[in-house]
Amino acid sequence: MNTRITELFSIEHPIVLSGMSWISTPELVAAVAEAGGLGILATGVLDAEQTRAAVHKTRSLTGRPFAANVTLYFPGNRANAEVLIDEKVPVVNYSLGKGDWIAAAVHAYGGRVIATVTTIKHALAAERDGADALIVTGHEAAGHGGQVTSLVLVPAIVDAVSIPVIAAGGFADGRGLAAALALGADGIAMGTRFMNTVESPVHESAKDVSVARSIADTVYTNRVDGLPGRYVDAPGSRRIIRMRLNPLSALMRSREIAGLLGLPWFKLATGIVLSGYRRSVQMARMAIGFDAFKKGCTDGDVERGVLPLGQCTGLMKDTPTVAEVISRTATEAEAALDRTRSR
Ligand SMILES: Cc1cc2nc3c(=O)[nH]c(=O)nc-3n(C[C@H](O)[C@H](O)[C@H](O)COP(=O)(O)O)c2cc1C
Incomplete structure (x- = not known):
């Protein structure tokens, strides 16, 4: 399936692994890249030296394009962004801060920039600051999703900007991908779905939690x-x-x-x-x-710890491999689009 984001990032499927601390590791990012998607390496809990090592490790596991994220609001993450620039990471994803300097530096070596946003105001600012694409995260998402649901937020931002939009928050299968495309997005990013895969390094009990919980949990x-x-x-x-x-x-x-x-x-x-x-x-x-x-x-400990979890947890019935998630999401999306056309 070709969209503006498969073109922009030279990937096969318009499917992105969200940056999740302790989870979107070099191994998971490489698995997504090898299956034809775009993996975002999480650097939120790494220092600059660990970020550089994680970039090297990812490069040793895959020759395909990958991304890495920085959460500018977190202390120390500016230094991580500087490492990603120094390492010429193909795609840099930033959130919760002003990324004009990141866009200028990444464009200088021919890389691409994705800004993650949850409001129209921040989407417009990111486009002005030079982002090549946006991840638009709706209310359904695990972690820091917006106040507005993806069903409303995604088309509102698609109308407001001219750069491609990757929809996030509530997407876990091919029906979700088809819906995102129908809303005007050029692809989806998934966190909860990829957290619950064979290759995900999250504790096994967190995967069990995501299968057992319903959409209201x-x-x-x-x-x-x-x-x-x-x-x-x-x-x-x-x-x-x-x-x-x-x-x-x-x-x-x-x-x-x-x-x-x-x-x-x-x-x-x-x-x-x-x-x-x-x-x-x-x-x-x-x-x-x-x-x-x-x-x-x-530790997968939801008695003492806190696990970010999206509402789409209730759509998940199994723990497949990354390659299965990507191939079935792409196939189901084609089928869902055909079905709606033939109605
Ligand atoms: C277990 C887990 C951990 C996450 N950790 C982070 C994180 O460290 N930083 C971040 O920006 N987002 C984090 N997220 C949110 C994802 O990046 C993404 O925005 C979200 O999962 C998308 O919605 P979905 O879960 O409905 O697919 C996390 C999500 C999950 C499920």
Whole structure:
């Protein structure tokens, strides 16, 4: 299936693996690339040196194009972006920040840039800043999806910009891909579906959770890491949602939080004091949320940890290989489009 994004990234299928910390590793990214999709290497929890090693590892596993992401809002991620530029990674994906400098540097070596957005305002800004394509993440998504559902957000942004849109949030099979194309997108990005694959390094119990849970078994809240996002509805998520935090408690836990964020304690404590009430509570939540994600993603522990999970978890009945996901998504999408035409 050819669309503007298969052309733009020289891939076979308009299917993208979302960047997921601890999950979108070189091995998973390479598996997606070898199956004809575009894998996004997650660098959110890596430092600059680890980012460089992960890029080298990905290159050793596949000769095909791949992407890597940076979440500009997270401390230290600017340095990761500089590594991706230095390494001339074919496609750089950024989110939660201004990426004009990334676009200029990546274009200078002939690479491509994808910005991840959840609003029309940010989509327009990313297009102005030089992004070649957008990942548009709707409300159904695991993690930081928007306030508006994909069904409404995707066509609204397709109408607002002229660059290709990759729809994310709620897509788990070929019917979803066909629907995204019908909405005017040029492809889909999937997180929850690829998290639950044979090659995914997530703990096996997280894969079992994603098969067992229904479409209604997730919560959308800003009380996990300070930004609105969707997680499995389980004791670990409920505990962190109930947790009360204020700048004083953030300051009291600042040593632990600094350790979690990999920042010098003095810098963090000063930051908490100087940044004002809202930002300091958000920073504390981010650090505590980070630790909870780690437990959810690496230990599959949803009793104590937090697992990002999309509503499409309820559409999943199995744990296939990456190649199966990509080939059946592409085949089902063709069939779904034929079916609608013949009606
Ligand atoms: C287990 C898991 C972990 C994730 N971790 C991150 C992350 O570290 N950073 C990020 O930007 N998005 C993360 N996401 C969100 C995905 O990048 C993507 O936006 C989302 O999964 C798309 O929606 P879907 O789950 O409906 O496919 C995660 C998603 C899942 C399922």
